[in-house]
């Protein structure tokens with residue numbers, strides 16, 4: 001594994017038939033065109049290819065409007081790409097499914113359900129018996145630090161608490177891949193750090209595949225095995241960087257680790273370049 | 282709940298009623314007009330009407346038609362409105378039709394309906410149905426349109442089919458808006474009920490009222506107006522209680538209660 005950021009050409013390659021055995025998600029030459037109200041075509045994603053290995057924590061980093069959310073929606077099956085295809089375990093993705101669990105930027109909790117009702121919704125839909133679903137959900141609610149709030153409605157929760165419920169609700173139905181769209185973007189620094197630590201603990205225990213959109217460089221380096229750097233207009237992959245830092249990662253050790261610091265500095269510089277120059281065609 | 286200001290708020294409609302009756306009483310005494318009985322005379326006539334078996338049967342028949350018309354309208358309009366809100370094709374199909382029907386006073390359609398279906402229950406119930414349908418469709422449509430897409434996506438990821446999403450996500454998410462439409466519909470049901478009975482005079486509360494008018498029994502006329510008004514107020518208050526309970530989870534829309542509950 002490389003410590004120095006690798007060139008994109010080494011990673012961004014068309015998916016061939018002889019794919020790596022452990023690939024769980026393959027994005028193959030995906031482009032997305034949106035019709036704007038000015039009746040012009042807007043190329044939001046241009047020829048994106050990316051392979052995500054099973055159990056990997058992959059972050060997508062890039063300036064606002066570069067198509068991070070759109071890429072996540074395509075993997076989720078919520079949006080059909082204009083061209084190209086995404087696959088999950090070799091099967092073309094044609095729609096949403098419980099194997100891929102989204103956590104949206106907007107939380108999207110069910111406001112008519114309590115915290116417990118929201119978290120139980122997925123398992124109940126999957127046919128888990130009430131008592132069992134409730135027990136599991138209560139444990140999850142405790143894990144995300146909301147014990148005591150089970151009977152609260154979403155409108156009675158703060159932003160950070162809603163985010164925790166959204167995470168618990170998705171974890172509750174055991175998706176193989178978590179698709180997280182700037183889940184901590186709207187939180188204060190302290191809550192954000194806590195939730196990052198919690199997410200890392202959960203992930204280091206279950207080793208679920210995570211596709212994580214963010215525009216925070218330290219967050220991406222702290223959490224990820226791999227950081228995908230995107231540029232905008234049109235949205236492209238500029239660089240894929242392996243983050244070769246030991247796990248389990250402890251925040252207090254990592255912040256002092258020169259290797260961590262170098263990743264952050266290098267990626268921040270790259271981010272500046274991407275932001276200034278946009279995409280190189 | 283029982284702070285002085287809360288108590289005052291709850292009692293306010295009561296005072297409004299008493300004030301209205303007092304003004305009526307004074308005005309009637311001052312005018313000394315045969316066709317304008319005093320409030321007390323009108324109120325005294327109420328037990329006579331409610332004690333009379335014939336009148337009671339008439340009033341209950343009115344209420345039955347209203348309940349059936351309202352019930353069927355709600356059962357048809359909510360699914361239709363929700364489907365229109367979530368499907369461009371369904372909306373495109375029904376929109377022109379509804380836009381034509383919307384501004385037409387439903388009572389004005391009665392002569393035509395009477396020609397086809399007679400002057401009985403079916404005609405009157407149909408007019409009530411038409412009167413209630415449009416606001417319920419409109420509010421269900423608006424409510425369904427406003428449902429956050431990510432909420433539906435979350436449901437889809439959990440494995441809900443399109444129909445399940447409509448029933449288990451769009452319906453509850455749009456419920457506050459739907460119930461606002463139903464509340465308007467309930468008042469319209471009462472209005473169309475009385476109107477239909479004025480046009481097709483045969484039975485019902487509206488018929489009692491107009492028969493009394495024809496015979497110059499003005500205290501009965503005013504008493505019937507009080508009875509119908511009280512029915513409207515009670516129905517609305519009961520509905521508002523049910524509504525408030527069903528959408529406790531949603532943001533409060535008004536600080537001031539707009540009902541007698």
Ligand SMILES: Nc1ncnc2c1ncn2[C@@H]1O[C@H](COP(=O)(O)OP(=O)(O)OP(=O)(O)O)[C@@H](O)[C@H]1O
Nearest residue numbers: 034035036044063064065066067068069070071215
């Ligand atoms: N439904 C849509 N219709 C038209 N254009 C869209 C639509 N969704 C996204 N876009 C456009 O596609 C581009 C990428 O949007 P996207 O939301 O994926 O960006 P993002 O990287 O997630 O941004 P942010 O960091 O601000 O969330 C933007 O230029 C946006 O204007």
Ligand SMILES: [Mg+2]
Nearest residue numbers: 068069105181
């Ligand atoms: Mg986004």
